[in-house]
Amino acid sequence: MVDLHQEFQNSRFFHEARIDSRSVDALIGISAGLCADGTINQQEAVFLKGWMEGNVTHLEDPVINLLYRRLNDMLSDGILNAEESIELLYLLKQFSGGQKIGASGTTTPSTLPLNTPPPVLSWEDRVFMFTGTMAYGPRKYCEALITERGGQIGGSVTKKVNFLVVGSIANDQWLHSSYGLKIKKAVELREAGIPIAIISEEHWQQALFG
Template sequence: MHEEHKRYFKLTGRSRIDKSINSLLGIIEGIAIDSEINASEVDFLHLWLEDKLELRDRHPFNELIPVIEQALADRVLTEDEKNDIVWLCERLTSNEFYDQVTTDLQRLHAIVGGIVADTSISEQELRGLSDWIGDHEHLRGCWPYDEIGSLVTTVLVDKVIDEQEHEMLFRYFSEFVALLDSKTITNAPISNGESVVGLCAVCPEIEFQERTFAFTGASARYTRRKLAETVSDLGGHVASGPGKKVDYLVIGADGNPCWAFACYGRKVEKAVELRKSGVRIMIIHESYFHDAVLDAGKG
């Protein structure tokens, strides 16, 4: 870094964090814009992750990185995992230093980068990008919104992307592959964090027969598959997430109490909303789940 830039670097910690998270959001949107995520696109997401590994102990990367690592462990990014990452990003992003226009432009840059991540641009991806552009007309007059919109519209006129058009799109979109934000964060804001205490039931009575369980967070003891097998062996059912027919949401114990949002998660938020609407769903800590399994003779 140039010596002249160092004095400004300390003053832009929050804005650089925002840019990193907005870029991640854009990458996720870009690689999933055609409703399919292939191996090359997962590799592209790995690049963002690798670039931030040295920041894994700093907020907010101490929340984001474990979630992304867990999602990519099997080299497959499911719809549920994608939604978890997007949910967390949206809660960690702040517009305090950047207005909505700047935020959305950062996302647009990363979206087109995500689209070219696998070196192939499909008609479905372009139509998804065209829809995004249509939903963000407040960016009109801002580079590169108009340019990208015009280019996409021109290519989609005949509903075919020929070799010459693909090369043109690829060259242009590749200019916006912005993964290398600053690699060092100075004076990053520290969150006091919160706790899941108060959300979970205390000493709950847990039944398994014909009951439905959903799990969220990392377990300190078992894999998600093992947890599902345990519930099935005891006569219960497993759902992918909270819903009106889910009886218990089990929160994994392997969380960081200093996290501001990751200790809760999208599924916990949904379960709380369901409870407020009158759905009888019980949120329980993993330790109570294991106690219940032992009592049932399956521990």
């Protein structure tokens, strides 16, 4: 039904952002459910593709659409082979993130946007940004580790940023803001050919401390 007079949009019960966040939450839940038995079959892959087409691909979220494009490529020949099944299971585990880790309700973030394989990090004159909650400690301490080594801290995600570090502890932003605006922007720049890398806090710490 076409909402010619925008009755739905003008209603106090209609909230597009809330509907979008519920769709993303549902996709995360579906992904986790499909991974529960440790395998993804053809029927499950076809179901997921159809559900995404009907519910989330319109959101123009680069992370969601990255998952959809990979799924669509796998099913382009009408067959989900064994290798693709393993890859899809891995992708869905990445997308759905981790399990709750305490009374605060925090979770480990989705790893789907991360560069694979992770890049070699350098510090001198490189521009870093952080997003999410860092397990290492307050962001100012993390930033100090960069500047001490000759690196710089960016003010926003632009073409000048070399590395976006994703904190190990997620929060509601990951579930209700489509993974955060910084990550969305970084994925868009990366897909446009800009050499920006999205890396995990774990990789960042390994580069720092070995």
